[in-house]
Amino acid sequence: MNKPVLDCKHISFSYHTLSGETKALKDISFSIFPGEFVSIVGPSGCGKSTLLSLISGLEKPQSGEISLHLEDKKSIGYMLQQDHLFEWRTIKDNVLLGPEINHTLTKEKENYALSLLEEYGLFQFVNKKPSELSGGMRQRAALIRTMVMSPSLLLLDEPFSALDFQTRLSVSSDIGAIIKKSNITAILITHDLAEAISLSDRIIVLSKRPGEVKKEIKIKLSKTDETALSARSAPEFNDYFNLLWKEISDEYE
Amino acid sequence: MNMNNALKECSTNESITEISEMQTEFMKKHKRHHHRITFFRLFILVAFLLVWEFCAKTELIDSFFFSSPSMIIDYFLEMITNGSFFSHTGITLLETLLSFFFISIFSLICATCLWFSKTASELFEPYLVVLNSLPKSALAPLFIVWLGAGMTTIIVAGISVALFGSIISLATGFKQADSEKIKLIKTLGGSRMTAFIKVVLPSCIPNIFSNMKVNIGLSLVGVIIGEFLAGRRGLGYLIIYGSQVFRLNMVITSIMILCAIAMLLYQSLQWAEHYYLKKK
Numbered sequence: 001m002n003k004p005v006l007d008c009k010h011i012s013f014s015y016h017t018l019s020g021e022t023k024a025l026k027d028i029s030f031s032i033f034p035g036e037f038v039s040i041v042g043p044s045g046c047g048k049s050t051l052l053s054l055i056s057g058l059e060k061p062q063s064g065e066i067s068l069h070l071e072d073k074k075s076i077g078y079m080l081q082q083d084h085l086f087e088w089r090t091i092k093d094n095v096l097l098g099p100e101i102n103h104t105l106t107k108e109k110e111n112y113a114l115s116l117l118e119e120y121g122l123f124q125f126v127n128k129k130p131s132e133l134s135g136g137m138r139q140r141a142a143l144i145r146t147m148v149m150s151p152s153l154l155l156l157d158e159p160f161s162a163l164d165f166q167t168r169l170s171v172s173s174d175i176g177a178i179i180k181k182s183n184i185t186a187i188l189i190t191h192d193l194a195e196a197i198s199l200s201d202r203i204i205v206l207s208k209r210p211g212e213v214k215k216e217i218k219i220k221l222s223k224t225d226e227t228a229l230s231a232r233s234a235p236e237f238n239d240y241f242n243l244l245w246k247e248i249s250d251e252y253e
Numbered sequence: 254m255n256m257n258n259a260l261k262e263c264s265t266n267e268s269i270t271e272i273s274e275m276q277t278e279f280m281k282k283h284k285r286h287h288h289r290i291t292f293f294r295l296f297i298l299v300a301f302l303l304v305w306e307f308c309a310k311t312e313l314i315d316s317f318f319f320s321s322p323s324m325i326i327d328y329f330l331e332m333i334t335n336g337s338f339f340s341h342t343g344i345t346l347l348e349t350l351l352s353f354f355f356i357s358i359f360s361l362i363c364a365t366c367l368w369f370s371k372t373a374s375e376l377f378e379p380y381l382v383v384l385n386s387l388p389k390s391a392l393a394p395l396f397i398v399w400l401g402a403g404m405t406t407i408i409v410a411g412i413s414v415a416l417f418g419s420i421i422s423l424a425t426g427f428k429q430a431d432s433e434k435i436k437l438i439k440t441l442g443g444s445r446m447t448a449f450i451k452v453v454l455p456s457c458i459p460n461i462f463s464n465m466k467v468n469i470g471l472s473l474v475g476v477i478i479g480e481f482l483a484g485r486r487g488l489g490y491l492i493i494y495g496s497q498v499f500r501l502n503m504v505i506t507s508i509m510i511l512c513a514i515a516m517l518l519y520q521s522l523q524w525a526e527h528y529y530l531k532k533k
Contacts, residue, residue: 084437098441101438101441
């Protein structure tokens, strides 16, 4: 087997406030391999987002070890729940925010960004403000902003949760296809089980707070094509759904 | 203001397609309302001046104490011919603009420092609150002793009136910048400094403009207080001097000029904001 991109060993993390300590994560261990799409599901408040913050280096684990095997640390891309496009910038300036911050803005980068915008059907909005885009287009623009940095590991923190159901289906399918095509390793956090099954190669189920790895499920669907929409109509889809639902609903009892 | 912009957009959009009858009717109604408001605004002013003039002429009020529009105009023309209008108004305007300039710079710097250091912000909070609620005119006599009676004292008085409130309001505005957007900057590899320049400052531009509009008015207040106590020239000095020698024409004319200055200063900031938003 390949060398893992990410190795998490016995990670624990707590939040401290004056009213007490909240254990968010407890003894989490897992590995992610190159090119994999892994979803992390779990009951709300089980520390899923905390886990991503730890992986991206925004927070430090209180115990345990996270080892990344990437070319450099900057090649982690992070997508947040909201698109957070800046209203005072055009779409082009928004997607070029990353290179601008890292002082790596070159003509090539700019052309790359423009080609991505064209590929994902946003080219006509290059010089428009975010307010002129629909929710789905905004989320796609946010993905391009992440992709411009050419990440080799992509962290997705419920990136579709702010969208309405129909947009959510099509955008998650689009974004799934984009990620598969560019062969990026991705970790998706979601509470939508169907979304997790349709997009992932593997699903990690966390228990309720403090989050522990409860189960890992490999997903193998007999799909007609590579889109997330066709995955939803695969014959095994329901079995996986029921299996996941059982694991999660145990946690709510 | 917004309503007008929306309407403007509407009309440009509509001109591309066809303008319906109801739309023209709506536009007409809006215009009529707008004209009516402008008319009655002017009417109130003219009526007030006419009643004032009439009462003064018929000696219903004593024009020695209350002056009259015609006397004010006479005095105003006299001020222009002997040049005192330019020197007094000029000096007040200069002092106001200087203190406004210093307030803007200082409060921006201080609010930025408070945003960067949470400790500093916690440390200085009670001091800022006390200094902000203190009646600043109480400080003016101190400034005179420390700095002498002159322009420096007047400008410092102008600064003192608005500075602390301005720092508090800017710092609050900075603090309210979206923390998720700051997180985004961090995930893209940016520092806290980058977050300030790319997120906090641009998102606070409307806040900064409204803060400046408050400051320009307050610095005029401070400068007039300063001139009352320490001025040898300026409109504040004219008002105090005129009341002491019972030349109420001088007092009221100066107040009228002050009205005009206050409006002009506010309006120029309004224009600056408008220009900035348009350019964007």
